Amino acid sequence: MPASLRFLIAAKRCEVTELEKLAQTSPLIRATAAWVHELQRERGLSNLYLAAAVTHNNTNSAHSQRLAEHITRSQAVADQVLQCFEQIRLSAQDNPLTAPSALPGHGARLFNRMADVLQGLAALPYLRQKVATRAWPITQATQAYSRLIAALLSVVFEAADSATDPDASRLLVALFHFMQGKEWAGQERATGAALLSAGRADAVLQQRLLHLIESQERSFQMFHEFASPSLQTLAHTSQDTHQRAELERLRRIICTPPAGQPLSTSLSSTWFDTCSQRLDQMKAVEERLTLDLLNMCRDKTETAQHDLQDWENLLSDPAAHLTTPSPVREPSRYFEDSAPPTGDGLTAPEHQALQGRPLIELVREQSQRLTAMAAELDTIRASLNERKLIERAKGLLMAHRQLNEDQAHKLLRQTAMSQNRRLVDVAEAVLSMAHVLPRT
Amino acid sequence: MPASLRFLIAAKRCEVTELEKLAQTSPLIRATAAWVHELQRERGLSNLYLAAAVTHNNTNSAHSQRLAEHITRSQAVADQVLQCFEQIRLSAQDNPLTAPSALPGHGARLFNRMADVLQGLAALPYLRQKVATRAWPITQATQAYSRLIAALLSVVFEAADSATDPDASRLLVALFHFMQGKEWAGQERATGAALLSAGRADAVLQQRLLHLIESQERSFQMFHEFASPSLQTLAHTSQDTHQRAELERLRRIICTPPAGQPLSTSLSSTWFDTCSQRLDQMKAVEERLTLDLLNMCRDKTETAQHDLQDWENLLSDPAAHLTTPSPVREPSRYFEDSAPPTGDGLTAPEHQALQGRPLIELVREQSQRLTAMAAELDTIRASLNERKLIERAKGLLMAHRQLNEDQAHKLLRQTAMSQNRRLVDVAEAVLSMAHVLPRT
Secondary structure: OOHHHHHHHHHHHHHHHHHHHHHHHHHHHHHHHHHHHHHHHHHHHHHHHHHHHHHOOOOHHHHHHHHHHHHHHHHHHHHHHHHHHHHHHHHHHHOHHHOOOOOOOHHHHHHHHHHHHHHHHHHHHHHHHHHHOOOOOHHHHHHHHHHHHHHHHHHHHHHHHHOOOHHHHHHHHHHHHHHHHHHHHHHHHHHHHHHHHHOEOOHHHHHHHHHHHHHHHHHHHHHHHHOOHHHHHHHHHOOOHHHHHHHHHHHHHHHOOOOOOEOOHHHHHHHHHHHHHHHHHHHHHHHHHHHHHHHHHHHHHHHHHHHHHHHHHHHOOOOHHHHOOOOOHHHHHHHHOOOOOOOOOOOOOOOOOOOOOOHHHHHHHHHHHHHHHHHHHHHHHHHHHHHHHHHHHHHHHHHHHOOOHHHHHHHHHHHHHHHOOOHHHHHHHHHHOHHHOOOO | OOHHHHHHHHHHHHHHHHHHHHHHHHHHHHHHHHHHHHHHHHHHHHHHHHHHHHOOOOOHHHHHHHHHHHHHHHHHHHHHHHHHHHHHHHHHHHOHHHOOOOOOOHHHHHHHHHHHHHHHHHHHHHHHHHHHOOOOOHHHHHHHHHHHHHHHHHHHHHHHHHOOOHHHHHHHHHHHHHHHHHHHHHHHHHHHHHHHHHOEOOHHHHHHHHHHHHHHHHHHHHHHHHOOHHHHHHHHHOOOHHHHHHHHHHHHHHHOOOOOOEOOHHHHHHHHHHHHHHHHHHHHHHHHHHHHHHHHHHHHHHHHHHHHHHHHHHHOOOOHHHHOOOOOHHHHHHHHOOOOOOOOOOOOOOOOOOOOOOHHHHHHHHHHHHHHHHHHHHHHHHOOHHHHHHHHHHHHHHHHHOOOHHHHHHHHHHHHHHHOOOHHHHHHHHHHOHHHOOOO
């Protein structure tokens, strides 16, 4: 039996392994999305609780109880995430080579992100205590919750950036953009709540609100680019048009008054409820996305395992590839490169019987399929580049200007706003000037 | 002991694993480069043998013997490559998860390329017989050898495209471009030999020669961009200036006469010897490159294993990270994001003692280092994009216009030459027009 068949099968086996890894990661992604939602809710309830203290209204203890109840629930979801983390870590430890290293440093980056999340989880009681004792203002509490949520989003980002199957990659990229959009919506709720609880228009917070609205739209646009039609429909129909109009009315009321003008604190609960309903509706889409991912990974893994079995059967049938193509024909075909490929490279060869087909065709088809997959993956991942560029520009500013992450981000954002340019364009400009920045 | 430390270590372990995989691949790369050189030589000797038949000169049996001797030697080198292939395949089979899958589909693509090489090896006796019996003209024999050499170059390309360590990636990219340049030089020798043995200027072959000279220069320029200064010096000093001048003189003599004009067949052996000396000198650089790679991978793996040990020692010293940073300090720092990073993210933390440092700093440093590495890898790999774009454009033309690979390549090349544009620009234009191409 020709040696090349063994390598053809080894290649197939790699594909199966990649899918199995993806199937192992998808429950983690689902749990992560669920925890993000709980944290967003906790951030919202904390805001209400802190705002109630500011306005001295008497719903205070009710807020306090809602928050306490929610924290218990949130903790249970966090435990699920921890279990998934631990499962992946242990499987990597038992055999260091099973680390989900589907991308350059992917395994390393994913575990690093997990370490970051765990530190956030360990720091969460500290944050909750600052909220409970009202030691922190709304904005600081919001920022702290957002920091942990960003850490969780990074886990989803790494998974999206490293999936090696184009369909799964597409779904993960859609999910990431959707979650990112939802998080901007969550921060919008918090920023609006802070403005309303302060009771007067503030130019910085209003600017921030407009920036969050814009970022949201951009993220959802990316989601639409990669989501399946049925997901797009779900995202569309899950939006209540009445609520949508109400949101836009409230946005206008909050964003348009000049700085210093009073804002009606009585709008607080309407704003909070409208935003919260919207976030809950988004959660339904998020759940569908993560469920689709789970099912897709399971189905694809099963199919790939069956395919692999078909290929491996060729090994036990040595005659299959020695009889059909004449021994003279194969070598000449190798040098001729004569056969134009069939299809787009993404379909064959699973739909055709393997038995009796010249090996040279099978190798060529596999090669075309893998090349087409790599090209498709490159295209899908390109949509993640924006975030990478922004992260890199931030890192550069942090190193060269001795800023912390938050300061670096603010500098980029303010530059973008004052020059009326997109954040990513400013990031690119910073990176292209790397060599002229002073080293401190 | 904090859970995040375990994940920090899991991330480190992934890095070590990636380096170990690289160390496993580097002997394969070295053997592959050696075999490519032997095949280039065999192609050259076959050309001499076939040309001698055309010109009826009496060095025929001498050529025949030189060729036969060389084939024996070439086969021994091929066996080494096979052993390396088999070793990697077996280690992947014993444990499917050890497949060198450092990149999207990398494992799959690498094995697919190996399968292709093995088919070429199986077809080699057929090719040699066609040469021995003079059943094929020089150009056809040249093309057949070039096909197998291209398959071997693809193996090096996949390795260069998937290395996850920036230093190794840089070296592999330099090696790939150097090998590609050397292969263009080898094809230049063959094309010049075909022209001289025909005894008259031929516009198509002359154009081809000019194209090969240009491609060579481009490849070597890429090599210089990524090679270390000492490698650049070696590449420079290994070139004999006298021989360089002689080559340019011969190029002029061959390329400038108008089509149909006689070329002096007596220049054949001067041309062949000058080109061959040059290829042999390049071989020295190639060998240094692959040796550097071997040593670097071994050293880096050892260092990383030691580092990992240091980290793992922290696990057995639970006090280290519970005493030093006060328990209150850590959580507040998590939300503060206060510490600006030190250095460029690529140096720390190996140079500092790990003991007693706050975990939060270690996680942050690891994150910055991994991000900086990913950014550097992206930049290095960008130099491989040209080839990918050309391959994809070829694939597209093959699928849409029912061409074989060679025809697709010729179409691209001719378009580039007639429009005086670079091949990669034509490829990009083809890809950007994908949606308007008819589906056959």
